[in-house]
Amino acid sequence: MTAPGGVTPLQAGDGAAPDPPMRWWGWGVDRDALHLPASAQRLIEAALGVKEAAAPRVNLAAIELPSSRLDGDVRTRIEAIVGSEGVRDDRLARVAHAAGRSYPDLVRLRSGRVAAPDAVVYPASHDEVRVLLETCAESGVAVVPFGGGTSVVGGVEPDAGSFAAVITLDLARMASLVELDEVSLAARVGPGISAPQLEAELAQHALTLGHFPQSWEYVTIGGSVATRSAGQASTGYGRIDKLVLGLRFAAPAGEIEVKPHPGTAGPTPALRELLVGSEGVLGVITEVTLAVRPLPEVRQYEGWSFKSFGAGVEAFRELEQAHAAAEVSRLSDETETALSLASAGQTAGRLAKLAQRYARLRGHDRGCLAILGFEGDADEAMDRANRARMLLRGAGGLRLGSRPGAEWQRQRFRAPYLRDELLDRGVLVDTLETATTWTNLPFLYAAVADALRNALTARGTPPLVMCHVSHLYPAGASLYYTFMAAQQHGQEVEQWQAAKTAACDAIIAAGGTITHHHAIGRDHTPWLRAELGDVGVELLRAAKSRLDPRGIMNPGKLLP
Amino acid sequence: MTAPGGVTPLQAGDGAAPDPPMRWWGWGVDRDALHLPASAQRLIEAALGVKEAAAPRVNLAAIELPSSRLDGDVRTRIEAIVGSEGVRDDRLARVAHAAGRSYPDLVRLRSGRVAAPDAVVYPASHDEVRVLLETCAESGVAVVPFGGGTSVVGGVEPDAGSFAAVITLDLARMASLVELDEVSLAARVGPGISAPQLEAELAQHALTLGHFPQSWEYVTIGGSVATRSAGQASTGYGRIDKLVLGLRFAAPAGEIEVKPHPGTAGPTPALRELLVGSEGVLGVITEVTLAVRPLPEVRQYEGWSFKSFGAGVEAFRELEQAHAAAEVSRLSDETETALSLASAGQTAGRLAKLAQRYARLRGHDRGCLAILGFEGDADEAMDRANRARMLLRGAGGLRLGSRPGAEWQRQRFRAPYLRDELLDRGVLVDTLETATTWTNLPFLYAAVADALRNALTARGTPPLVMCHVSHLYPAGASLYYTFMAAQQHGQEVEQWQAAKTAACDAIIAAGGTITHHHAIGRDHTPWLRAELGDVGVELLRAAKSRLDPRGIMNPGKLLP
Secondary structure: OOOOOOEEEOOOOOOOOOOOOOOOOOOOOHHHOOOOOHHHHHHHHHHHOOOOOOOOOOOHHHOOOOOOOOOHHHHHHHHHHHOHHHEEOOHHHHHHOOOOOOHHHHHHHHHOOOOOOOEEEOOOOHHHHHHHHHHHHHHOEEEEEEOOOOOOOOOOOOOOOOOOEEEEEEOOOOOOEEEEEOOOOEEEEOOOOEHHHHHHHHHOOOEEOOOOOOOOOOOEHHHHHHOOOOOOOHHHHOOHHHHEEEEEEEEOOEEEEEOOOOOOOOOHHHHHHHHOOOOOOOOEEEEEEEEOEEOOOEEEEEEEEEOOHHHHHHHHHHHHHOOOOOOEEEEEOHHHHHHHHHHOOHHHHHHHHHHHHHHHHOOOOOOEEEEEEEEEOHHHHHHHHHHHHHHHHHOOOEEEEOHHHHHHHHHOOOHHHHHHHHHHOOEEEEEEEEEEEOOOHHHHHHHHHHHHHHHHHHOOOOOEEEEEEOOEEOOEEEEEEEEEEEOOOOOHHHHHHHHHHHHHHHHHHOOOOOOOOOOOOOOOHHHHHHHHHHHHHHHHHHHHHHHOOOOOEOOOOOOO | OOOOOOEEEOOOOOOOOOOOOOOOOOOOOHHHOOOOOHHHHHHHHHHHOOOOOOOOOOOHHHOOOOOOOOOHHHHHHHHHHHOHHHEEOOHHHHHHOOOOOOHHHHHHHHHOOOOOOOEEEOOOOHHHHHHHHHHHHHHOEEEEEEOOOOOOOOOOOOOOOOOOEEEEEEOOOOOOEEEEEOOOOEEEEOOOOEHHHHHHHHHOOOEEOOOOOOOOOOOEHHHHHHOOOOOOOHHHHOOHHHHEEEEEEEEOOEEEEEOOOOOOOOOHHHHHHHHOOOOOOOOEEEEEEEEOEEOOOEEEEEEEEEOOHHHHHHHHHHHHHOOOOOOEEEEEOHHHHHHHHHHOOHHHHHHHHHHHHHHHHOOOOOOEEEEEEEEEOHHHHHHHHHHHHHHHHHOOOEEEEOHHHHHHHHHOOOHHHHHHHHHHOOEEEEEEEEEEEOOOHHHHHHHHHHHHHHHHHHOOOOOEEEEEEOOEEOOEEEEEEEEEEEOOOOOHHHHHHHHHHHHHHHHHHOOOOOOOOOOOOOOOHHHHHHHHHHHHHHHHHHHHHHHOOOOOEOOOOOOO
16 A cells, blocks of 8 residues: 655766865855954954964875775775765865864864764665675775765764774765655655755745754764754754654664654654664665744744843743743854854944943843744734744843844854954854753753853963853753864864863763753763663663664764 | 742642542543444444443442552551541542553452452541651551553552552642742643642633643642653653653652752752653652743644654644644554544534645645644744645645544544543453654564554454554654554453554654653553663662662552
8 A cells, every 4th residue: 555645756866976165274265254353353363362373284195194094895895886976085085074063073183183984875775875884894894975075073074993994975966855844844855965956945835944043054864863963943843853753774784764753652762763864874865754833924023132141041941831932042142142243244233232222221231132033824923923022022122123133144154264263363262052941041041151251261271251042941951062272283182082072071060961052972972871861872782782783883973 | 038929828638538530440530421423433443343232330348359458557547647538548539540441450440350459548648648658667657659650551550569568649639739930931740640630720820731642531740740751742742751841759768859940950850850751660759840931822722634654743743843733743644644544523523524625625635634623822822823835735735624623623632531432332441552763763664553453454353444643753753553453352461462562562663752742650561671682670669769769659650
C-alpha cells in the first residue's frame, strides 16, 4: 500500500563536486566583506587597549600541507563508489575543509597551521554514503561529515583519531528538495541543501522553514540537524530539532529510517533525538523530513527599550509564559546595547542616536535594547503583537518603533564578517552560549560574565563582555555572550582557551547547559560528562559501539 | 553555587503501603459505577446481535493464586530496604497488581486466570529504588514498575521472564510534589503522584499541568511519562513528553539525572527521550520535573457539526495549521457520532436530539460531531476561538453551541466504567489508536476500520467500528478507534487477538504508527521492529544492556 496524492516528488540533486562556497580563511566571499563603522572601531580599540594589528594572513600557496595519506587502493575503492569527480585532494579543497569557523580555527587558518583532511569525498546518495562508510571502516579511514563548515566548536576538525588517514565527507551533492507534501506541510530534503537554497525553493510554494541561525547564508540543513541548531527566530518557529519529523541515517554498521509520524507513544522519538544532534559521531544524516509552514503574511519587527537587563528579562518571561512572544525575541544587555548603537551604519546610526535620546528622556538612561519580530498569519500575529505590547508596557518597556527592527534585520547575518575584520585589527572576539531556567538566569548571567572578565583581565587583556537573550522557553531562556579583548600575539589560542575554560566551568557550576546554539563539537567535550553524568555518557557510547564499532566517525567530537 | 530564590521546597511523600485504589476486576471503585442508558444498550445489543451475557465474575477468594515464589532471604533483604510495611503479598495486593486494564486483562481477571506477582514492593525514595534494583539483579528477581495500573497494552503484566520470581514495584509511596518553581513554571514530583492529586496541589498555586488522559482519575505521572502518554487536551498542552523538563532515573546498573535545561544544543534530549517512554524496561523513573502553566482563565467548550468525517478532518487540518486549534480538539466519525447521541444521559439526550435535528435541517444528515475546548488566558483563548470559528464556518462547520461541550466534559472519564458494564453484558469492547500525516490520514482511517470489520465478521461477530481524531499536529493527527462485537464465549481472548492483529497489521501496512496514546507494552511488541527497523531495535537493546545487563526490568514489554 502506498499513500495517496498531495505530495510533489521533485528532482534528485546531483552534479560534480562543487568548489567551496566560502573563502578558505574566513567568512563568506570577499565581495561580501562588510566594514565596521569607524565609531565602533574606535570604541572597541579604546576599550580594549588594542595596540597592534594581527600578523598578515598567509597565502594559500604558502601553507605547508602534508601529502595525502590516503592509500592508493582505498582511493580507488572510494572512486568506484562516488566517481573520480567525487574525490578531491587539491590544495583549495583540502584547506577549505581543514577547519570550521571558530576563533581558534580562524587564528590557525590565517597562520597556515592547519591539519587538512587527506581527501574530500562527495557522495551523491544515501546508498553511496552507506557503502563509503563500510569501505572506510574496513580500511581504517576516519570520516568527518561536513555540511556548510560553519561549526564554531571544532565540529569538522579533520582529526584522524587512531587511524592512518581521514577523509572529509562533504554532502554538497546531496542538496535537493526531494519531496514536498503541501497538505501535511512536510519537506523531505538532502542533508547538503543550504538554508538559503531551501528557503528559495519553499518560497516558490509560499512556504518557509523558519530556521535562521546567524550562519544562515552558508549553513546546511544536515549540519543544522546534526548539531541541534537554534536560529534567530527559534522562539517562534522552534529550534531545528522541533522541526525534524523524520530522517534517514547511514552508519558504518547499519542504517536507520526514523519515520515521520507526527506523534507517537512508541520509542521513535528516542531514536530521532539520538540521531538529531549526533554531530557525525554515529554516522551521517542522509535525508531529513522537516515541518514547514506558510510564508508569513506579515513581518512586524520593532525595537523596545528597558531600564535594565533584569527588567527586560522579567518582561520577556511574562511575554513567553503568556504565549505572546515574538518569533524573534532578543534582549541585549547594557554593554551590547551600547555597542549596537555605536556599530549601526551611518543613517541607522543617526536614527539609533535619536532613539537613544528618546529613551534617555524617559529615564532609560543606560537602557537595554530589545528586538521583537512578529511573523505569521496577519490576524494571529497582530493579535499576539497587541497582547505583547500591552504586557511589555506594563513591565516598563518603551516602544522605539520599527526602525531598530529594520536595522537589526539588515544586520542579522553580519557578525561573522565583522569578526574577520576584528581579527585583522588584532582583536580576540568570540561568542558562547548557554540556557537555564528563569529562576536561575540572573545568577548564571553574572557568573559567566564574571568568569570571562576575570580570566582575560588576569592575562592583562581586560575584555568587553556583552550578552543577549535570544531564545525564550516557558521554563527559561538562552544567554548568548560576545567577548572581545586585545589579542596576545603569539598566544592567541592559549588566551582564548583560558577565557573559554573559565566560562565553561562557570556555566556548569552555575547550572547552565554547556551549549544552547553551537553544539558540543571538540571544544565542549571536557564538560559533557558534567552535563550528562557517567551513565549518560556511557549510553551514548553504547549507541556508538553499535553503529560505529571501529570508531571511524568524527573522532574527538561530542563524546569525551 | 546554588540557584537563588523563587522555588518552594515542599514536603517529601512517604507513609505505609496503601491499598489498591481500584476494584481488582475493573475500573474505579464500585460506588463510581455508571450505567449505560437503555437506549444505547438496546442500540449496541441489536447492532451486534448479542445473545448472552458474560459468565459471572469469580470472587476474589476463589482465585487460585500460587504461593509467592520470593525466596525468604531475598524477601528479608528487600524488607531491610523498604521496611516490612513496604512489602505486601496478601491476596488483594497480588491480584490488584496482576494485570492492567486492557480488554484481555479484564477478561482474565473476571475469570480468575491471572499471573500475580510474587510480592508487591513499595519503595519510598530514589535511593531505595536504586538499592532494590541492585538487590533484585543480584538475586535474579524480575521487577515490574507500577504506577496507576491503567495500562491497556499489557505494560504491567507480572511476567517473570527467565527468572524464578517477579515483584511489582508500586510507586505509591513516592507521590509528592517535591518542589514548585513558580517563576520558571516547573514542578518536581515523585513518580507515584496521581494526576488528580497533582492537579489539586497545583490548583492551590493557580497552576495546572494540563495532562488529562481518559484514565486521568487513576493514572500516575511516572506511568504517564514512562508510556509517553497523550491526554485529551494534548493538542493544546502537549503530550506528556513535551511537558517533561528533566527526570531522575534508577536502573539496576546505574542512575541518571536528566537536568531540566529549558533548551540545549547538546545531547540531553537524546537521554531524556530514551528514558521517557522506556516503559519500565530500562529502569524506574524516580522523579520528574514538569512544565506547568497558569490555570486557564477561561474554558470554552462547544460542539460543531460537519457533513462528513472527511470534511471535518479537512477543517481540523486548517485549524491546526493556522495555529487556531483548541486545547481539546476532537472529531467523531459518523458511527461514533450516532452512538454518542444515543449514549447521552436523559437530559443531555434530549438536547443531543435537538442538536441533531438542527444539524439535519441544515443538510448535516448523518453528520459528524466535533468538540472544541478552548482554554487559557482570556484574551488569547478568545482571540483564537474567534479565528477558529471563522475557519470552521468557512470549512462548512455548523456550530452547535456549548451544550455538547458541557456534555462531553461531564462524560470525559466515563468510558472505562461503561466498558465494565458492556463486559457484564457479553460485549467485546476495545480501543486502539494510531497517527499519521494529514495526506495519509483518509487512507489509514479506512484501512484500519476495514481490517477490524473483516476480522470480526470472519469470526461470525460483525462489529461496530467507530473512530475519532483527538490530537492534532501541524503535520498530521491521531486516529482513535473503538470496536465492539458480541463476545465469543470461551474464546474471548482469541477473538480479541484476531481483531487486534488485523488492525495492527493494517496500521503498519498503511503507514501509521503502531501507537499514539497507549504505548507498546506487551501487546504491540510484535510490530515494533516494523516501526523502528532492525538497527533501531538494536539501539534500544544496547541501552538496555548498559542499564539492565541481567534483563530483570519488565520482561516481555516494549522490546520484541
